[in-house]
Amino acid sequence: MSAPTLSIQQAATHSNVSVHTLRYYERIGLLPPIARDANGQRRYTERDLGAVNTLLRLRATGMPIQGMKRFAELFAQGEGAIPERLALLEEHQKAVHQRILELQTNLEAIDGKIKIYRKNTQVIPDSKSNSRGVGGSL
Amino acid sequence: MSAPTLSIQQAATHSNVSVHTLRYYERIGLLPPIARDANGQRRYTERDLGAVNTLLRLRATGMPIQGMKRFAELFAQGEGAIPERLALLEEHQKAVHQRILELQTNLEAIDGKIKIYRKNTQVIPDSKSNSRGVGGSL
DNA sequence: ATTTGACTTCGAGCGCACTCGAAGGTTTAA
DNA sequence: TTAAACCTTCGAGTGCGCTCGAAGTCAAAT
Numbered sequence: 231m232s233a234p235t236l237s238i239q240q241a242a243t244h245s246n247v248s249v250h251t252l253r254y255y256e257r258i259g260l261l262p263p264i265a266r267d268a269n270g271q272r273r274y275t276e277r278d279l280g281a282v283n284t285l286l287r288l289r290a291t292g293m294p295i296q297g298m299k300r301f302a303e304l305f306a307q308g309e310g311a312i313p314e315r316l317a318l319l320e321e322h323q324k325a326v327h328q329r330i331l332e333l334q335t336n337l338e339a340i341d342g343k344i345k346i347y348r349k350n351t352q353v354i355p356d357s358k359s360n361s362r363g364v365g366g367s368l
Numbered sequence: 369m370s371a372p373t374l375s376i377q378q379a380a381t382h383s384n385v386s387v388h389t390l391r392y393y394e395r396i397g398l399l400p401p402i403a404r405d406a407n408g409q410r411r412y413t414e415r416d417l418g419a420v421n422t423l424l425r426l427r428a429t430g431m432p433i434q435g436m437k438r439f440a441e442l443f444a445q446g447e448g449a450i451p452e453r454l455a456l457l458e459e460h461q462k463a464v465h466q467r468i469l470e471l472q473t474n475l476e477a478i479d480g481k482i483k484i485y486r487k488n489t490q491v492i493p494d495s496k497s498n499s500r501g502v503g504g505s506l
Numbered sequence: 507a508t509t510t511g512a513c514t515t516c517g518a519g520c521g522c523a524c525t526c527g528a529a530g531g532t533t534t535a536a
Numbered sequence: 537t538t539a540a541a542c543c544t545t546c547g548a549g550t551g552c553g554c555t556c557g558a559a560g561t562c563a564a565a566t
Contacts, residue, residue: 239541249542250525262505269533271542277505284481284506287474295523305506316485319478326475330468336425337464340457343422347454367400367415368422368443377511387512388555407563409512433553 235265235273245282252282258295260285260302291326373403373411383420390420396433398423398440429464 242249252272255261261281264272274282288298301318304311380387390410393399399419402410412420426436439456442449 237542248525251523253543254524266543269542270544271533281505287477289523291471291474291478302506312485312489316482316489319482319485323475323478323482326471326478330471330475333429333464333468333471336429337461337468339425340429340461340464344454344457344461347450347457351450351454367419368440375512386555389553391513392554404513407512408514409563427553 233275235275236279238272238274241272241274241279241282244279245286247282247286255282255285258299260295260298262302262306288322291322292329293322297322371413373413374417376410376412379410379412379417379420382417383424385420385424393420393423396437398433398436400440400444426460429460430467431460435460 236244238249238252242252245252252261256264261278264274264278267273285298288301297318301315304315304318374382376387376390380390383390390399394402399416402412402416405411423436426439435456439453442453442456
């Protein structure tokens with residue numbers, strides 16, 4: 231039993247991307263050249279799908295295409311480049327972590343605003359209160 | 369003592385944006401029309417700076433300009449629109465929270481990969497191991 | 507007198523990551 | 537026979553959020 235492979239259409243569906251994007255990623259070197267069948271059609275292996283998966287995770291965490299390209303290149307260079315691959319991932323890890331912290335910080339500020347709004351919605355302001363607490367300005 | 373106001377340059381520096389961006393935000397309706405001095409030059413009040421601050425927080429958490437515009441419009445509509453403002457913020461709050469969760473999930477997957485890489489870097493693989501754990505494919 | 511910084515309207519350009527369609531080809535299945 | 541699904545190269549278009557510069561004006565400060 232040889233490993234099952236997928237057509238580009240199937241791979242696209244499986245990975246939830248468009249066939250356009252799969253060819254695009256291969257074209258710009260994010261994916262290695264995908265193996266072809268007797269008719270020259272792409273056959274995606276488990277490994278290829280794994281690669282797509284990894285790329286999508288990197289993308290989802292905000293890595294720009296240039297970064298992914300660099301990673302793919304380091305991969306193509308074989309085992310010698312493992313330390314660089316590790317370094318790249320660690321750097322990205324750090325960046326993502328900081329991004330999460332930034333989001334959390336800003337989210338807290340928004341939470342604060344929401345609380346103020348809730349107070350103001352619950353109590354109908356009387357003529358003496360001017361609801362200046364609400365935003366001040368936006 | 370009247371409230372101190374800032375020139376556009378000062379406001380830009382203070383908020384860490386460009387004067388281009390300040391005018392742009394005003395132009396597209398994110399900021400209210402900024403008050404002018406005798407010479408027609410913008411004078412940014414504390415309130416205006418607060419508005420910029422809020423916008424930057426929304427932006428930093430990924431709210432598109434259209435969303436910010438909607439918020440600004442609701443603000444311009446006065447107190448009657450407070451419930452809608454609240455709703456908009458709550459929706460955004462939810463979205464940001466989900467975004468954070470997504471980042472954390474993907475970050476964990478990346479952490480996993482890093483761990484595998486670290487194992488492989490520590491132990492020089494012998495002829496029997498083929499380091500297939502490392503990425504598999506990227 | 508000149509430099510600085512502000513103002514206006516306008517439209518072009520940029521970087522990113524796709525996204526799509528055209529045009530022309532082949533193979534395979536119904 | 538026809539339709540579906542794949543292939544190629546190519547270039548144009550999209551949406552976002554700026555970003556910039558041009559051209560012309562004005563007023564205050566040195």
